[in-house]
Amino acid sequence: MMRVGARTIGRMSGNREYIMITAGRPATLDDVARAAGVSRSTASRVIAGTGFASPVARERVRTAADRLGYVPNTAARALVRGGGVRLLVAVAGTSPAVLDDSYVDQVVSAAARVCAPHGLGVTVQWLPLDAPGLLTRLTADRAVAGLVLVNTTSALLDLVPLRLRGRAVSIGIGSATVPSVDIDNAGGTGSLVRHLYAGGRRRIAMVTGPRWLACADRSVQAYRRLLGDAGLPTREVVGDFSAARGRAAAREVLRRWPDTDAIVGISDATALGVISQLRADSVRVPDDVAVTGFDDIPLASATALTTASHPVRRIATAAATMVLEQRPKPDRTLFPSAPVLRESA
């Protein structure tokens, strides 16, 4: 057996000594139990804080654990408790490039932060829309303690295994069995469209997102509803959230409806693409055509883009927290999206 060495190297805040294992392996519960002169069961009860333990035993175990710098092995604990050891963030999309996105970065990072105190790790995976078996495969690993789905479809949601019911949350669309957390796309887009209308715009076009994406669809629905209520015709061009498609879409809008006086972008990137194309065509923004985005990315404030807020970090934190705490949750949690009025509209 290896030696378990320990040496005091300083003091923590609160004036309790902390320990560094200087040699050998980290201490195990067995080491602690032996050092405290109790059984492993008792030590476990004290450390985990479950079940009975006499004050004397408690004290001795605590001291021994401190002295040895004992930290429970979360993997072993998860194994026996059947709890799993990591949270899976699955991002649906047509190509693995969906992961190269600051949106995904924020979701993953926020999730990792929430998971840290629980000893859970986070993993990201691209989920191709046409290979539904992958989700099943990925979640078959019992090490997966929870699931956060991003940009998912309802077909994908139905494949979430029973084992993960109550431990899965979707950022975006939800289902009967999988609750969802999302930004209020309809509200955000709606307030922007109303703002355009109030500013006198009547020929309002929209560059939408991919059709399969439900959250994009909700923005489009809001746009249609408002224009319909006002008795205005809709003008839609399909985009894909990218600036490049935004440029192309702007060209198409002007070709098909040259008198357009406002363009609603499904995202800030789309809107920025639209603006750059308009500028290239010597169309003045917002004088000739007003443009709005969605997300309020840092670039938006720098470019004075009128947009709607999208607190990604808070949403992701909420999603991860729901998964970890498994608290009784409403089917759908919507975060408000506030209009951010700047110069482009």
Place this chain on the structure above:
Amino acid sequence: MMRVGARTIGRMSGNREYIMITAGRPATLDDVARAAGVSRSTASRVIAGTGFASPVARERVRTAADRLGYVPNTAARALVRGGGVRLLVAVAGTSPAVLDDSYVDQVVSAAARVCAPHGLGVTVQWLPLDAPGLLTRLTADRAVAGLVLVNTTSALLDLVPLRLRGRAVSIGIGSATVPSVDIDNAGGTGSLVRHLYAGGRRRIAMVTGPRWLACADRSVQAYRRLLGDAGLPTREVVGDFSAARGRAAAREVLRRWPDTDAIVGISDATALGVISQLRADSVRVPDDVAVTGFDDIPLASATALTTASHPVRRIATAAATMVLEQRPKPDRTLFPSAPVLRESA
């Protein structure tokens, strides 16, 4: 015992059926072994691809595993192999706010992506500079399979436990025992200073980063060396990477050295802060004062900021890969930083 149900729901690419566990728990190795009519040992050998197995056994195990949708429990595997189950990204800094940073987001996200195929999760933790015991505590959990340190100090590096030697990489400063991956700060800053000099600037100031941060220091050293070589005096103000400090620093620079004709920012955020302050003071950029940043964030291209590239994702991917593959690695890997010349300098 629970039933292990399986139902065919489709076909994977390659025309092999895939399976969905419709009820009960995910299949275990025992289930597979029983279904294949071999012992657990044999099944394990086939699945893990280690040791002997007859073609017949191999085939039967593979089939059974496929049929049951078996996926190894990475947590259990890690436990017995002693390998750990997650990678820890520890970000040093003076406050937990260091985690609210797109830089950290990118590092975490990239790490999570690299870890996914290995069945490892990722966790982020803030590492206070004044509580070194925390690193020891965090790494005492055997579930921690590897360590990526960000913005660390050499004092912190010395606390990396022996167990993690060879499984720890620092993004930034390195040490004798912990290799490092980093951007070539000196090269990037150097090329910008040379560019300023070539443009006729002779009174070049710099807004630096926090003193304790080694990577920031290397930029400053390069700045000093180049100015020294040219026989020019240095003009330094301490910043902290933020735009707010950038603004304040710009004021200070102009107060102390009113004839300054160029300001080198330690980061793009710093530079943007500097520029906004200069504009507020009716100082023309770049006519009166040229300004450079560092990082080439998306905002930089939108604001025409001259800067130096910083491929964070690639660096983080490299770091995580080094940890996972434990390959013999050089002490220090430097990624080149290319100057990105735009309008601000």
Place this chain on the structure above:
DNA sequence: GATTGTGCTGGTAGCGCTTCCAGGTGTGTG
């Protein structure tokens, strides 16, 4: 004095997996 509790304890059986080892076969060599 027999009975019921209450508080606490350690033994033991696993969680799902790998790995070592003793013990098989079957084929090639002396």
Place this chain on the structure above:
DNA sequence: CACACACCTGGAAGCGCTACCAGCACAATC
């Protein structure tokens, strides 16, 4: 024909932990 030497197999021991359970002491009740 004995022997070695592949190749292959299943049993069993454990990774570090929790959880169940029988059992202990001691006090309180009838």
